[in-house]
Amino acid sequence: MNKLNENQRVKQISFAAPVQTAKFQKELDFRAAQNLKKLWLQYKRKHKLTQEEFANCRLGWSQGNFSQYLNGKTPIGRKSLLKLSEALECKPFDIREEFKDGDxxxxxxxxxxxxxxxxxxxxxxEDDCLIRSIESSLVTQ
Structure with missing residues (x-):
């Protein structure tokens, strides 16, 4: 009986993690859609483009496809993220925060x-020269 309880506990633990991961992923997807929408609205005001013009000309997508990303109905994957960030002239981590390089x-x-x-x-x-080189590289970043 004790062994059965141990097996049940292991199953509970192994099933709990994916649920948390799925919830966390949904939250990341939701925040990415919010960031994308904010960036799109800024870009739209600056360049005076419609959603359709932007989607067709800058992304090569339909307006409906772009709208799915904006509204969070389609999660933003890596390939789409790169295309969107290039089109919106921003960094990928401006859309998906988890890609920010903390290192x-x-x-x-x-x-x-x-x-x-x-x-x-x-x-x-010689060392002074190296130190100055490192200092100047930190200033330009």
Whole structure:
């Protein structure tokens, strides 16, 4: 009897995770549709295009297809995301936030901290040149 209860508990745990994942994915899809709609409205005001003109000319899609993405009825996959971000002249993570590169932000912060430490000590001319190169690359990002 105890073994049966253990098996049931394992099944409950294994079934609980996909439900949470599905809910989380729906939330990400919903937020992506909201972001897309916001970006589209900004683009529309700036360029004075209709949904049909934008969909046909910039995306090569029908207005109805584009509308499905805007209203969250069709989830935005990677291929569509790249096409939409190019057409709207934005970054993919402006639409799907989960694609934002957090590693780049962490690398930048670590590099800035390292440079602060290095500037406390005397360095050779060669090292100074490298440090200046790193500093200038951080400024241009």
């Amino acid at each position: 780049a932000d962490r690398f930048r912060a670590a590099a800035e901290n390292l440079l602060l430490i290095l500037r406390r000590y005397p360095v050779s001319a």
